[in-house]
Amino acid sequence: MYSAGISYLIELFDCPPDILDDDVLIGSRIGDAVGHANATLLHQVSRRFEPQGVTAFALLAESHISIHTWPELGYAAIDIFTCGERAVPEQACRYLVSALEAGRHSVRQVERGVGLDENTSKPQLEPSGIVASPVSA
Amino acid sequence: MYSAGISYLIELFDCPPDILDDDVLIGSRIGDAVGHANATLLHQVSRRFEPQGVTAFALLAESHISIHTWPELGYAAIDIFTCGERAVPEQACRYLVSALEAGRHSVRQVERGVGLDENTSKPQLEPSGIVASPVSA
Numbered sequence: 001m002y003s004a005g006i007s008y009l010i011e012l013f014d015c016p017p018d019i020l021d022d023d024v025l026i027g028s029r030i031g032d033a034v035g036h037a038n039a040t041l042l043h044q045v046s047r048r049f050e051p052q053g054v055t056a057f058a059l060l061a062e063s064h065i066s067i068h069t070w071p072e073l074g075y076a077a078i079d080i081f082t083c084g085e086r087a088v089p090e091q092a093c094r095y096l097v098s099a100l101e102a103g104r105h106s107v108r109q110v111e112r113g114v115g116l117d118e119n120t121s122k123p124q125l126e127p128s129g130i131v132a133s134p135v136s137a
Numbered sequence: 138m139y140s141a142g143i144s145y146l147i148e149l150f151d152c153p154p155d156i157l158d159d160d161v162l163i164g165s166r167i168g169d170a171v172g173h174a175n176a177t178l179l180h181q182v183s184r185r186f187e188p189q190g191v192t193a194f195a196l197l198a199e200s201h202i203s204i205h206t207w208p209e210l211g212y213a214a215i216d217i218f219t220c221g222e223r224a225v226p227e228q229a230c231r232y233l234v235s236a237l238e239a240g241r242h243s244v245r246q247v248e249r250g251v252g253l254d255e256n257t258s259k260p261q262l263e264p265s266g267i268v269a270s271p272v273s274a
Contacts, residue, residue, distance in 0.1 A: 004205075004207060004210070004212060004214055005205075005214070007146060007214075007216070009144060009247055009249070011249065011250055013250075013253075042184060042192075043182050043184065043194075045180050045182075045196060047179060047180065047196060049198070055179075055196060055200070055201070057180075057194060057196055057201065059182060059184060059192060059194055061186070063192070063203075063205050063214075064192070064194065064203055064205075066200075066201055066203075066218070068141075068142075068200050068201075068218070068220075070141055070250070070253075073141070073250070073253050075141060075250050075253055077141055077142070077144075077200075077218070077249045077250060079144070079216065079218070081203070081205070081214070081216070083205075108247065110146055110245065110247070112146070112148065112214045113148055113150075113207070113210070113212050113214060116150075116207075116210050116212055
């Protein structure tokens with residue numbers, strides 16, 4: 001069964017607000033996460049919002065990583081979307097859970113483009129599996 | 138029940154390969170989608186890969202939109218992550234399904250940070266709902 005890649009949707013809770021509100025630190029951590037994912041960074045941007053909150057994005061040869069933070073809630077939403085055999089997004093998950101010092105977290109995996117077949121011009125879509133799975137920090 | 142936002146995970150199938158391989162066009166369409174979402178664009182980047190494929194990303198005040206394409210498969214994976222009451226991501230979904238001329242598509246909605254409570258320092262996480270729902274073009 002061919003799929004185009006996997007999206008990891010990660011929820012971090014009970015993170016220190018000062019970490020989540022530091023755009024330089026979050027930008028550094030997303031860069032480190034690219035390395036942990038064994039991925040290739042093509043473009044990176046981070047932005048701090050007023051009065052609080054940070055968004056950081058890393059465009060990869062293998063798709064992308066995004067981080068959006070809500071310091072006032074101790075919460076961050078992270079997406080890691082990778083394709084190809086070489087990337088190891090699970091390592092980036094574990095790294096970010098640890099690096100952003102989450103007290104609790106959840107990870108959902110969503111397969112993308114399931115049912116695509118490179119040899120078929122009209123691929124049949126089957127319902128994509130969505131799996132909630134803990135990833136230990 | 139407080140949530141931080143919603144991720145729409147959109148799969149487009151049977152798109153014309155020439156559309157999916159045109160980084161200028163994809164970049165233009167993601168910009169248009171931001172408008173349809175009633176969102177505020179902060180940063181935009183698009184990149185074409187060799188021998189084929191395009192990634193485009195729009196950083197929003199309300200989170201992000203990403204598009205990754207596989208022209209050889211007629212397939213595109215789109216993420217629209219928005220927060221706040223003002224954004225209308227469903228309109229951006231409909232627009233992109235139409236603009237990229239998808240023959241078939243699916244949309245999954247994933248609520249982010251469900252169970253967060255702005256008045257609670259230790260929010261209780263409940264399992265987030267994942268709803269597969271068609272969005273008519």
